[in-house]
Amino acid sequence: MNPQFLADGILTGALLGLGGVGLTLAYSILRFANFVHGDFLTVGAYAALVVAGALSQFLGGSGIGPFSFGWPLIVALPVAMAITGALALLLDWLLFRRLRRRGEEIVLVMASFGASLAVRSLIEFAFTPEPKYYSRDLQIAMPLGFGVRATPDQLAVVVLAALAGIALHLLLTRTAMGRAMRAVAENPELARVAGIDPARVVRATWWLGGGLAALAGVFLGLTVQIRPYMGFDLLLPLFAGVILGGVGSVPGALAGGMIVGVAEALAVPFIGAAWRGGVAFLLLLAVLLVRPQGLFGMER
Template sequence: MNPQFLMDGLIAGSIIGLGAVGVTLTYSILRFSNFAHGELLSWGAYIALAVSSALGYLATDLTSPIGPFSFGWSLPLGMLLAIMLTGLLALAVDALLFSSFRRRGSAVIIMVMASFGASLALRSLLEFIFTSSPAYFTNALQIAMKLGGGLRATPDQLLMLALAAIAVIVVHLLMTRTDIGRAMRAVSENPALASIAGIDVRRVIRTAWFLGAALACVAGVMSGLLIQIRPYLGHDLLLPLFAAAILGGIGSVPGAMLAGLIIGLCEALAVQLVGAEWRAAVAFVILIAVLLARPRGLFGRVA
């Protein structure tokens, strides 16, 4: 068996894990499965592409590759602005759609169905603006470096792994060492009691939306840089994202990341053992197995 599946699985798993962190944060605080979350990955990638292209047009020096990487400074700058804009997009969707349901005390199933509608609308709008043709951040080719043990990776791939690790550490510290993080954990435990204790629940909800969208943007940019950008980018990752969020335990940031890596490795292993056509089924099998054997996940709280 080719050990390269380990590196392929870690790369795919880091993208899934970052997206799953956003899923687990929004679910633990808002109490519903947001099926529009995958579209935030796509929007983040396309916004970063648009900003990066505009910066490259205005200043061609920004497109010159940085060291061994395939992209110039226009992409990091574009990603930073895309993070802000994707977060604002998530806040706008919440303000226009979900907040009205919360005020009326709507049932969870209504929120879930509304998220399906939001997902379709966001994806269709992407296709209308950018068309359905795949796009790329760069056309530069990279040679994979030997890492030892039969493993290879390009500089871009190694950078993305480091970026995913840094993002998870920052979010974990935010959740455990800051006032807003403690407030988010309190609202996750009991929104009514947190409100009585003086916590601004609406501010916590806005923070959860923005943070989840920011992580989705980073995951979308990573996927777009390593593979390609297309309107169905986030939709195709939606099942692995939810599988990782449930496997890791709802509300657990390290658990979501670890579960994402597990699912990525299982998908890469499945490609080698049974073929690429079965890759999409791996997340579904893991999801069903977790729901049957350990519904609270690896690091979830006991009900």
């Protein structure tokens, strides 16, 4: 086995894990499969592109050290996360909140499907289907040993994704809001009589899910490219990772995303790079048939 594929898989897996966390939170707290989530990645990537482009006039456009990105993108990253979180809240306010009150989860799924289409096509309208890049600088992959090569950007992404995962774990276990989110996910009615305001938790979930999706989107844009379909194309592997890890489990989403990413990468030498979706789909079917509650999930 070629360790290079494993390394590529870890990079993809880190992105899928970050993106999947928001999806699994939405699934367990808001209780529906949110098809807009993939497009949140795209929104985040384009938001960072615009903000970084505007900032590069003041902060300079060159990369820091070995990296292709500089201060503009670093500053743009939190801004893009906030923009994406705000968009998620706006969609909730316009659409999901009203449908949630009627209590029909599948109508929510459908509405998210329609919203996904609209968001993606609006991005395509505004930015054209042409791929875009944060930097035109070519990066040289450095040898890391065992025949594995990676660019400094790729290494930065894996390290930052791991840090984000740790921060998230601390947020969910050590803060009142994190515990409140887990409480609502497990038992919404008990959470209410325990004094937790469901509306606050819903808002926090959108902020967090949207923000992490934006983070994954920027990382994806940094290591691959920025396209209107970049997030939507990732939706199936994202779902596969979330279900594999166990719906509602944040460590599960991180681990599931990693497994899907590595599985896709390991399949590449045998069946070619074009079959990623098929690998995700087969993994998904296998999990649903064998262990539908996922690796970290509980029986419901």
